[in-house]
Amino acid sequence: MKQWARDTLTGIRASYGRELRAYFATPLAYVFIATFLMLIGFFTWEASSFFDTGTADLQPFFYWHPWLYMIFLPALSMRLWSDETAAGTSELLLSLPVSVTGLAAGKLLAAWTVSALALLLTCPMWLTVNYLGTPDNAAILLSYLMSFIMAGAYLSIGAAMSSLVTSQVLAYVIGVVAAFLFTAAGWPMVLGAVSSALGTGIGELVAQFSFLTHFETAERGVLEVGSLVFFLGVIALWLALNVLWVNQRRSTAR
Amino acid sequence: MLELKQLTKSFDGHMAVEKAAFSLNKGEVLGFLGPNGAGKSTTMRMVAGVMEPDHGDVLISGHSIITERREAQRRLGYLPEGAPLYADMTPVEFLKFMARAYRMPRKPARQAIDRVIADARIGNVASRRIATLSKGYRRRVGLAGALLNDPDVLVLDEPTDGLDPIQKRAVRALIARMAPEKAILISTHTLEEVPAMCNRAIIIDRGRVVADGTPESLAAQSPGGLEETFITVAGAAEADVA
Numbered sequence: 271m272k273q274w275a276r277d278t279l280t281g282i283r284a285s286y287g288r289e290l291r292a293y294f295a296t297p298l299a300y301v302f303i304a305t306f307l308m309l310i311g312f313f314t315w316e317a318s319s320f321f322d323t324g325t326a327d328l329q330p331f332f333y334w335h336p337w338l339y340m341i342f343l344p345a346l347s348m349r350l351w352s353d354e355t356a357a358g359t360s361e362l363l364l365s366l367p368v369s370v371t372g373l374a375a376g377k378l379l380a381a382w383t384v385s386a387l388a389l390l391l392t393c394p395m396w397l398t399v400n401y402l403g404t405p406d407n408a409a410i411l412l413s414y415l416m417s418f419i420m421a422g423a424y425l426s427i428g429a430a431m432s433s434l435v436t437s438q439v440l441a442y443v444i445g446v447v448a449a450f451l452f453t454a455a456g457w458p459m460v461l462g463a464v465s466s467a468l469g470t471g472i473g474e475l476v477a478q479f480s481f482l483t484h485f486e487t488a489e490r491g492v493l494e495v496g497s498l499v500f501f502l503g504v505i506a507l508w509l510a511l512n513v514l515w516v517n518q519r520r521s522t523a524r
Numbered sequence: 525m526l527e528l529k530q531l532t533k534s535f536d537g538h539m540a541v542e543k544a545a546f547s548l549n550k551g552e553v554l555g556f557l558g559p560n561g562a563g564k565s566t567t568m569r570m571v572a573g574v575m576e577p578d579h580g581d582v583l584i585s586g587h588s589i590i591t592e593r594r595e596a597q598r599r600l601g602y603l604p605e606g607a608p609l610y611a612d613m614t615p616v617e618f619l620k621f622m623a624r625a626y627r628m629p630r631k632p633a634r635q636a637i638d639r640v641i642a643d644a645r646i647g648n649v650a651s652r653r654i655a656t657l658s659k660g661y662r663r664r665v666g667l668a669g670a671l672l673n674d675p676d677v678l679v680l681d682e683p684t685d686g687l688d689p690i691q692k693r694a695v696r697a698l699i700a701r702m703a704p705e706k707a708i709l710i711s712t713h714t715l716e717e718v719p720a721m722c723n724r725a726i727i728i729d730r731g732r733v734v735a736d737g738t739p740e741s742l743a744a745q746s747p748g749g750l751e752e753t754f755i756t757v758a759g760a761a762e763a764d765v766a
């Protein structure tokens with residue numbers, strides 16, 4: 271167990287450094303960050319008419335996070351494992367004396383770092399609302415933190431999907447679909463349909479698995495420990511699936 | 525140092541490796557021969573812990589690749605078929621990544637990296653992106669990675685494939701220099717280099733070991749030498765196909 275922990279830490283260190291490098295060695299990270307910033311700006315100002323609401327807060331900004339993450343983060347995570355399979359470097363990677371959990375965690379953390387950087391670069395919006403009025407800064411900080419954790423949850427889904435299939439494009443598509451299910455489960459439209467078809471009890475149960483539901487608590491400025499645990503649990507679950515799928519490939523074919 | 529025990533692997537009911545069993549001692553350089561699709565790479569993948577066998581086991585310096593995978597892999601250097609590498613890295617960055625995975629402390633890592641760069645003769649390309657290197661250089665970068673940890677057991681899948689005659693000779697000399705301290709398993713299709721590089725040879729065909737001996741003794745089995753022995757013992761497969 272102690273040895274496993276050491277081999278996991280070694281795996282995290284080695285793969286985190288490599289993957290982070292890889293993101294910035296290609297235009298991928300830059301393109302991702304730039305596009306994300308442009309779209310979040312557009313949605314916040316244009317689609318939610320930021321200036322017309324009359325209140326100085328970032329609600330219209332945070333509202334879009336789950337939806338943009340759903341589309342964008344799978345693009346960041348799709349290469350994590352399928353790239354290795356395509357280039358044959360998985361052969362090399364799996365011959366190293368590190369645990370697969372360490373490799374998977376290191377890869378996830380690298381993608382998470384890039385998404386965190388994009389999030390950090392939205393801080394000028396925070397400054398802007400402080401210039402315009404007196405927002406609830408505690409609630410905003412909390413929303414930022416929750417958004418960061420939620421990004422990890424989206425990325426863990428995408429990373430696992432990229433270990434399941436060998437094609438990057440396919441990894442992206444099924445990553446978005448899985449992310450959509452986890453997001454839309456809390457959408458009033460979907461919830462209404464589920465509740466009327468299967469009863470409100472089932473509707474509420476489905477809502478409990480939605481990223482929207484758990485993210486909204488933070489937007490209201492309440493730290494729900496349950497929501498934090500939910501996101502961390504989602505990350506742990508998908509990381510475990512990721513490790514399982516990599517190990518499964520070891521025992522079947524490449 | 526290396527022991528294969530009844531190693532078996534099938535793909536969709538087709539036997540790729542069937543009960544491969546042999547052992548290698550320190551100082552032995554084993555030429556692993558066989559026609560295309562004989563199961564050489566599959567065997568080597570299982571030895572490296574990259575692929576799990578259906579049955580059987582591999583011991584590397586006494587550690588099972590199945591129950592103590594990482595202990596076994598610490599003592600192993602592996603050059604996969606085609607020498608896959610991270611194209612976006614430079615050889616030095618790649619070797620640093622490998623050193624981190626082997627948990628080498630900073631100073632020994634730096635020394636080891638300098639050593640393998642010299643051994644594999646990649647000093648002149650050490651800080652170029654791997655994507656821009658020629659096939660031969662890539663193979664040597666892969667070789668440098670396999671040597672980094674100074675492993676007990678080296679598994680090299682077609683290490684001289686794509687090298688020019690000068691480089692082939694350099695790789696053979698490198699192997700000869702390391703041989704006394706290691707057990708080395710090398711697959712190759714270039715039969716002529718086997719007597720020069722190996723002190724033992726195994727021929728496998730359709731997953732089964734069909735010949736095992738010194739290159740000289742295998743060559744002596746047929747009047748036409750090693751190539752004719754190869755064709756005789758492995759030729760049955762070709763006859764089936766034709």
Ligand SMILES: Nc1ncnc2c1ncn2[C@@H]1O[C@H](COP(=O)(O)OP(=O)(O)OP(=O)(O)O)[C@@H](O)[C@H]1O
Pocket residue numbers: 522523524535539540558559560561562563564565566567605
């Ligand atoms: N991942 C895989 N899935 C299905 N079949 C496989 C897989 N890997 C290998 N095989 C099959 O197993 C057999 C052995 O292949 P292997 O690559 O080990 O041969 P080899 O001796 O290395 O051949 P070569 O000299 O061409 O490199 C072949 O019939 C091959 O088609």
Ligand SMILES: [Mg+2]
Pocket residue numbers: 564565566605681
């Ligand atoms: Mg092969």
